[in-house]
Amino acid sequence: xxxxxxxxxxxxxxxxxxxxxxxxxxxxxxxxxxxxxxxxxxxxxxxxxxxxxxxxxxxxxxxxxxxxxxxxxxxxxxxxxxxxxxxxxxxxxxxxxxxxxxxxxxxxxxxxxxxxxxxxxxxxxxxxxxxxxxxxxxxxxxxxxxxxxxxxxx
Amino acid sequence: xxxxxxxxxxxxxxxxxxxxxxxxxxxxxxxxxxxxxxxxxxxxxxxxxxxxxxxxxxxxxxxxxxxxxxxxxxxxxxxxxxxxxxxxxxxxxxxxxxxxxxxxxxxxxxxxxxxxxxxxxxxxxxxxxxxxxxxxxxxxxxxxxxxxxxxxxxxxxxxxxxxxxxxxxxxxxxxxxxxxxxxxxxxxxxxxxxxxxxxxxxxxxxxxxxxxxxxxxxxxxxxxxxxxxxxxxxxxxxxxxxxxxxxxxxxxxxxxxxxxxxxxxxxxxxxxxxxxxxxxxxxxxxxxxxxxxxxxxxxxxxxxxxxxxxxxxxxxxxxxxxxxxxxxxxxxxxxxxxxxxxxxxxxxxxxxxxxxxxxxxxxxxxxxxxxxxxxxxxxxxxxxxxxxxxxxxxxxxxxxxxxxxxxxxxxxxxxxxxxxxxxxxxxxxxxxxxxxxxxxxxxxxxxxxxxxxxxxxxxxxxxxxxxxxxxxxxxxxxxxxxxxxxxxxxxxxxxxxxxxxxxxxxxxxxxxxxxxxxxxxxxxxxxxxxxxxxxxxxxxxxxxxxxxxxxxxxxxxxxxxxxxxxxxxxxxxxxxxxxxxxxxxxxxxxxxxxxxxxxxxxxxxxxxxxxxxxxxxxxxxxxxxxxxxxxxxxxxxxxxxxxxxxxxxxxxxxxxxxxxxxxxxxxxxxxxxxxxxxxxxxxxxxxxxxxxxxxxxxxxxxxxxxxxxxxxxxxxxxxxxxxxxxxxxxxxxxxxxxxxxxxxxxxxxxxxxxxxxxxxxxxxxxxxxxxxx
Numbered sequence: 014x015x016x017x018x019x020x021x022x023x024x025x026x027x028x029x030x031x032x033x034x035x036x037x038x039x040x041x042x043x044x045x046x047x048x049x050x051x052x053x054x055x056x057x058x059x060x061x062x063x064x065x066x067x068x069x070x071x072x073x074x075x076x077x078x079x080x081x082x083x084x085x086x087x088x089x090x091x092x093x094x095x096x097x098x099x100x101x102x103x104x105x106x107x108x109x110x111x112x113x114x115x116x117x118x119x120x121x122x123x124x125x126x127x128x129x130x131x132x133x134x135x136x137x138x139x140x141x142x143x144x145x146x147x148x149x150x151x152x153x154x155x156x157x158x159x160x161x162x163x164x165x166x167x
Numbered sequence: 168x169x170x171x172x173x174x175x176x177x178x179x180x181x182x183x184x185x186x187x188x189x190x191x192x193x194x195x196x197x198x199x200x201x202x203x204x205x206x207x208x209x210x211x212x213x214x215x216x217x218x219x220x221x222x223x224x225x226x227x228x229x230x231x232x233x234x235x236x237x238x239x240x241x242x243x244x245x246x247x248x249x250x251x252x253x254x255x256x257x258x259x260x261x262x263x264x265x266x267x268x269x270x271x272x273x274x275x276x277x278x279x280x281x282x283x284x285x286x287x288x289x290x291x292x293x294x295x296x297x298x299x300x301x302x303x304x305x306x307x308x309x310x311x312x313x314x315x316x317x318x319x320x321x322x323x324x325x326x327x328x329x330x331x332x333x334x335x336x337x338x339x340x341x342x343x344x345x346x347x348x349x350x351x352x353x354x355x356x357x358x359x360x361x362x363x364x365x366x367x368x369x370x371x372x373x374x375x376x377x378x379x380x381x382x383x384x385x386x387x388x389x390x391x392x393x394x395x396x397x398x399x400x401x402x403x404x405x406x407x408x409x410x411x412x413x414x415x416x417x418x419x420x421x422x423x424x425x426x427x428x429x430x431x432x433x434x435x436x437x438x439x440x441x442x443x444x445x446x447x448x449x450x451x452x453x454x455x456x457x458x459x460x461x462x463x464x465x466x467x468x469x470x471x472x473x474x475x476x477x478x479x480x481x482x483x484x485x486x487x488x489x490x491x492x493x494x495x496x497x498x499x500x501x502x503x504x505x506x507x508x509x510x511x512x513x514x515x516x517x518x519x520x521x522x523x524x525x526x527x528x529x530x531x532x533x534x535x536x537x538x539x540x541x542x543x544x545x546x547x548x549x550x551x552x553x554x555x556x557x558x559x560x561x562x563x564x565x566x567x568x569x570x571x572x573x574x575x576x577x578x579x580x581x582x583x584x585x586x587x588x589x590x591x592x593x594x595x596x597x598x599x600x601x602x603x604x605x606x607x608x609x610x611x612x613x614x615x616x617x618x619x620x621x622x623x624x625x626x627x628x629x630x631x632x633x634x635x636x637x638x639x640x641x642x643x644x645x646x647x648x649x650x651x652x653x654x655x656x657x658x659x660x661x662x663x664x665x666x667x668x669x670x671x672x673x674x675x676x677x678x679x680x681x682x683x684x685x686x687x688x689x690x691x692x693x694x695x696x697x698x699x700x701x702x703x704x705x706x707x708x709x710x711x712x713x714x715x716x717x718x719x720x721x722x723x724x725x726x727x728x729x730x731x732x733x734x735x736x737x738x739x740x741x742x743x744x745x746x747x748x749x750x751x752x753x754x755x756x757x758x759x760x761x762x763x764x765x766x767x768x769x770x771x772x773x774x775x776x777x778x779x780x781x782x783x784x785x786x787x788x789x790x791x792x793x794x795x796x797x798x799x800x801x802x803x804x805x806x807x808x809x810x811x812x813x814x815x816x817x818x819x820x821x822x823x824x825x826x827x828x829x830x831x832x833x834x835x836x837x838x839x840x841x842x843x844x845x846x847x848x849x850x851x852x853x854x855x856x857x858x859x860x861x862x863x864x865x866x867x868x869x870x871x872x873x874x875x876x877x878x879x880x881x882x883x884x885x886x887x888x889x890x891x892x893x894x895x896x897x898x899x900x901x902x903x904x905x906x907x908x909x910x911x912x913x914x915x916x917x918x919x920x921x922x923x924x925x926x927x928x929x930x931x932x933x934x935x936x937x938x939x940x
Contacts, residue, residue, distance in 0.1 A: 033464060111395055112537040141880040
């Protein structure tokens with residue numbers, strides 16, 4: 014039995030230690046907000062925070078997540094930055110299909126938590142690991158700036 | 168799924184009810200037509216049906232189907248199209264709510280399961296959900312509004328013309344008495360739906376939601392909080408998880424397998440084979456070895472431990488490099504099937520003052536929806552329930568019913584949110600797989616998930632093409648001759664054995680319907696065989712046809728020493744309406760040629776608008792350039808200007824893309840913009856980095872490190888969409904989901920040519936700019 018701290022709550026899960034956190038969240042704990050996109054940390058759909066840092070849950074074994082503070086998309090709205098990001102996403106109409114957006118929001122929240130006034134280069138650097146097949150990148154960039162209190166682009 | 172309505176109670180159909188079919192069965196009945204094969208589904212003496220009427224099961228507009236109102240006034244609108252980011256779950260309810268005079272904040276959206284007899288056509292494809300359903304949804308909302316007004320007038324014993332529905336209540340104008348919709352719902356439900364002639368649609372000047380710029384999305388709040396339910400997120404009590412090892416080659420089979428190691432993996436429950444349908448397999452599974460386990464990870468690990476011996480079959484030597492040479496050779500010779508011929512292009516070419524020719528290549532692409540195909544099925548007491556991110560839930564339902572040997576009314580396909588579609592999820596193969604695996608597990612709920620490797624290896628790929636173009640110019644630099652040959656395996660290869668040429672709908676996707684004024688024009692379609700599954704991928708054959716023709720026009724303009732924009736407009740000729748039937752394009756996207764002629768004026772307008780907005784002709788620094796392309800597809804007019812900067816090492820920066828779109832009346836302007844922004848990025852991926860190659864019959868790309876798509880750092884810094892407003896809401900609507908794609912690759916390559924004088928004719932760009940000259 015492994016004990017996990019997820020979104021401020023303690024949860025227990027019975028899974029092999031090398032099970033990726035992604036599948037622990039989705040299949041064992043029913044937290045399906047964190048998405049599967051590639052399984053190889055190439056797409057960012059599975060982004061969660063471990064002790065505030067953005068990581069890809071598909072490449073994070075259960076054993077590495079134990080003892081850390083895990084935040085998922087289901088919990089990020091309880092933070093000031095997370096809520097600001099979510100609100101900006103809605104105000105600008107960022108999502109299309111929306112499937113990648115949990116990962117995008119988690120990466121954006123991690124960026125803004127560390128860097129409240131990111132430049133375009135900072136945004137590129139933090140967000141280029143998150144794929145969007147629907148192509149919402151220009152709106153994501155805009156929404157990050159709005160969440161940061163800057164003026165969004167067109 | 169609770170579909171209780173207070174306007175009409177919905178009771179489940181008793182089993183064994185015979186269903187009247189409203190459409191005569193066609194030879195390819197139940198076929199997901201994607202873009203509609205003309206001439207099927209009606210007898211020769213019936214008038215041709217177009218648009219939404221021409222789709223399987225046609226249109227519906229009764230509020231008794233789509234609208235319910237609860238006593239507290241909550242209005243529920245049923246949406247019969249699948250949501251994959253194009254905003255149908257936002258746009259369609261807004262149309263109903265507007266005519267209904269409902270307060271949008273009190274409207275809830277309910278997703279229809281697959282049931283076309285009830286809900287009309289549910290194929291979410293071909294850029295036609297809003298275009299076909301705008302009028303029916305207006306009528307639906309107006310009818311409901313009038314029924315509420317009638318109910319109020321009856322309740323108050325006043326003449327009908329004294330009452331008026333306004334924002335969720337009906338008001339008696341002389342006295343000011345009012346009743347909310349909730350209070351009137353039951354009485355309204357007892358009334359007959361007013362006949363169509365008596366419907367009073369709103370004056371568009373009074374629209375509250377239609378045409379208004381409102382970025383709010385029905386599912387926005389659940390998407391940003393992780394409460395969203397895509398097909399892959401389905402969870403049922405006692406559910407098992409399955410993955411399938413599929414034959415890597417078209418038509419391949421399991422010759423033998425060893426599951427001993429797989430069965431030892433923790434969590435693995437069962438391993439068995441699934442018979443595949445040999446090509447043409449349409450939307451049936453290709454078969455393989457199924458691993459069922461207690462969670463997805465265990466299933467994946469179990470599958471990794473399988474030892475499988477594949478019988479690759481006849482396509483086991485498919486090599487895309489060799490095939491490219493075949494296609495290119497085929498288009499360099501005359502003699503292919505002639506699909507359009509005006510004048511005498513060969514003679515005019517021979518006599519032309521100046522001649523130009525070029526060859527273009529576009530590879531296979533994968534859909535690569537962010538949500539891989541996945542479906543969940545269970546079979547309880549002889550009834551199968553499915554949850555799937557399907558673009559065609561009726562087609563899925565029909566095929567599952569057939570494979571499980573159940574009557575269709577014993578199969579329910581619940582449509583979840585789709586994490587991307589682009590045409591992949593119109594094919595029901597992954598849904599049928601889930602149903603068959605559940606059956607093999609005695610009806611236990613099973614979630615069947617495709618991994619990214621599965622998705623890239625066993626897609627219904629965008630077809631591969633080689634095109635050859637020749638143009639002849641007279642002494643004044645005017646085009647007097649045009650020859651276009653295209654060889655590409657046809658989508659029909661998944662429906663019929665070994666077809667060799669393109670179907671009318673594929674020709675009509677940007678090849679035959681050239682609206683340019685060219686006196687001698689000849690289009691040929693040499694044969695090509697399919698060696699993989701081919702399917703519809705967002706804008707379909709337009710991708711390669713627009714790439715070649717819009718690139719070549721720019722090349723010819725350059726050869727003639729003319730400005731590309733001027734040359735393109737001159738080639739378009741005077742403003743006129745073209746009957747597509749007159750230019751060998753009878754399919755016309757399934758639309759009436761009278762209602763949807765090709766308007767060169769509208770194409771001219773988007774070209775003029777986009778070049779104006781992009782400040783065409785301005786001087787740019789070295790290694791920077793503007794490129795233009797225009798294309799008519801899905802009855803919408805699109806033009807794009809790409810601004811590109813090319814570094815000395817061949818890296819691209821795209822500071823800006825301008826797109827002008829004329830799609831007729833606008834329902835949801837912000838969604839139109841977002842669709843075109845997204846289509847731009849998808850077009851760029853196809854132009855710059857994406858490619859599926861084959862060796863030994865197998866797709867070579869395993870995941871996103873090999874099948875690349877554009878990331879934020881390579882995306883345009885700005886995409887500016889210019890909407891050309893329609894004169895009136897009586898104008899027919901054009902498609903929006905797909906037309907934004909085909910203009911991008913040619914506009915980009917035209918820009919690169921303008922920037923650094925290098926002409927790219929083979930996609931993707933990859934490192935062609937950094938290769939030594």
